[in-house]
Amino acid sequence: MNGIVKTFPGVRALDGVSFDVRAGEVHALVGENGAGKSTLMKTLAGAYRADAGTIEIDGRPAQIDGPKAAEALGIGMIYQEFNLVPDLRVIDNILLGQEPVRSGFLDRAGALARASAVLTELGIVLPLESPARRLSVAQQQMTEIAKALVRKARLIVMDEPTAALTEREIDALFALIVKLKAQGVAFVYISHRLEELPKISDRITVIRDGRTIETRATADLPQDEMIRLMVGRPVGAHFPDLPPVAPGAPVVLDVRALASAGNVRIADVTFSVRAGEIVGLAGLVGAGRTEIVRAIAGADVPTSGEIAVAGTPVRVRSPHDAIAAGIALITEDRKAQGLVLGMGVRENTTLAHLVDFVRGLFVSRAKEVDTTNREIAELRIRTPSAEQLVRNLSGGNQQKVVLAKWLIGEAKVYLFDEPTRGIDVGAKAEIYALMLALLERGVAIVMVSSELPEVLGMSHRVLVVRDGHVRGEFARADATPAKVIALAAGAAA
């Protein structure tokens, strides 16, 4: 791949990425969240088309304009979320789209022969007749690899292959990779677990901000150097000065031994936030940061633990309970969770506090319009009117509508989940300024962000989350990118 560029509206996700993979090599790609690894992978898979740059395979320029084309070129993708059909048998999954046919009908004997041949080649055993849903994660991964080989893949791209595996399963996977390498299969290996790279990869390419920073042989790239390259830029340059937390400021949010069973199981989460303080939650994607704030806000129902707001214990069984207790969650995905896109700015702004706008039996539209116009002015939401559908607003302005929705409620605790994702620099600065304004009101803020500079620049304290647990805490002065990344990735700090 050479000089790959991919832009999305408003974002240059890939800005000239180049690297090469040799036959029989494992080439690792590392970078922070949002560095462009996933976009790059999807470009290889044919899910996205590059806007510029070339891809050559065996020295010949290749056009990858769809998943079929990628497959025909011998590229196999193994995503973090597997692509198996859960109710089909393993054998059917392996041969999906490649089923041998004899005189118009499925050839059962032929299918078995082909699947067995691939498994023998891999030296593994899978329950071919079981539905895929019964397999363990490791077995599903093996199925994916078998699936790629049936398609004669010569380059296999793996995204976080070890994320959900046990130590023994990882060893088995690595053994398999070594075996395939010997047969000339090349691997692109994307992983956050930096400590495993020396064991499996031959070369490492560091990506940052959509650009290739450096490619080196694994042996020549020690872990601390790798982290330095990943983080790169100076931290904190474009963030406002955080006012120090007043000595003796009261604890506004107190969380004790919180556990929940959301997308990621969290357990034993204990921390507190004082009035005027921002606590940042750092960690990798899928570490459980979002689930922590969701549990506090009742979006996921906590299975155990205690939450107290301003010293008063609250029982959070639903978002309604949390709102009543003065907890506001600004969700990470504003389109899916924060906004009703087909409604106007006014209706979205008042949605969570509509009870305050009721006069007698009816909702007072006049009062809604007043409040909405005030928020539009205060947050400088660019919209022609309070009636504009939020669908038609830009990302930054949509985010401001979400904020308006929660600001009118005057909550005591604000939980921001990725508050600046996908919005431009100007809107980011406004949102930071708004957080500072909230601090002056004496609220407590918890902020989840995958942008490390943001967490470090906008938090009084940083908690590092991994596997659903808080693994460590850094005061602002001690929180360096290297320390946070090392702890988040599970390396010895």
Add this chain to the structure above:
Amino acid sequence: MRASDAGVTADLAATADAVRAKQNRNRLLRGAGAVAALVVVTIAVNAFSHGSFLTAGNLTNVLRQITYNAILAIGQTFVIITAGIDLSVGSLIELTGVVMASFANAMHFDGPGLVVATLVVGVGVGCLAGFINAVPVVTLNLPPFITTLAMMLMARGLAFKLAHGQPIPLASTAFNSIGTGFVFTGARGAGFPGIPVPVLWLAVMVIVFAVLLTRTRFGRYVFAIGGNEEAARLAGINVKLVKTLVYVISGGCAAIASLLLMAKFSSGSPNTGIGSELQSIAAVVVGGTSLAGGRGSVVTTFFGALLIGILNNVMNLLNIESYTQDIVLGAVILIAVVFDELRKRYLAR
């Protein structure tokens, strides 16, 4: 890249104008749907039917005929705005009709009191059935298509069992006036028969439910849930309660339609509702309410029912055989949804 402040302001003003123009255009398009079709059809048809369509007597008749479907469709509108569907309303007409007729016959009093008591019982049964429809939907997230389909079968079977397969004649005559009566009969001399009582009921229901949908917290939540259920939940809305209530409303509407039908025929019948659920869905869809949820209106549903009613009436006046009528109705529904989809794509640009 940063424009001067003046430039930004000018840009904003221009955008504002453009958006306002677009919104006006949208509003026009939205209203245009059923109403425009209605006007065109009316004029064309009156010409074809040699003037027998546009008479006070005929128009009054059309309104009376659509009353039952329109009332069902009002409840259906609430359900469909939450992105649900209620297939049970046709059977609930039958079940509540049989229950109400049996109840009225068993009572030892008569007069307006009996009518009110019967209505309360019928609406109670309808709402209870709606509640049962909703429970698996809100607790287990089962598709409402399935739960209301099951209710459709159960309610129909139960109605037949209770009635032993036969219509139950009403002993009381107290229901006659709401079934077949008229109000405002002063202009009979001028060829205007007055307003049928069922039409008056319909008018009141359209107003009450339109206000409920557009002016109350509950109505706002119905739209919010249909537009984005998760965002509604995270905004602290009791999604389960609101979703339950829309099915309860739909069941209650079925009971009211049933009361008017029972009063009209002086009997509660276990087979009056067959196909009504689909007719009511057709009225909602022709009225421009999106089956995807989040959008819709009681008033346009009324116009949807009216359009279907007028088509039926006109085809009868033109002596078009009933099979052909079905073909035309089906085509109209298809055209309505295609038009709706094209309109959405146009707006999305």
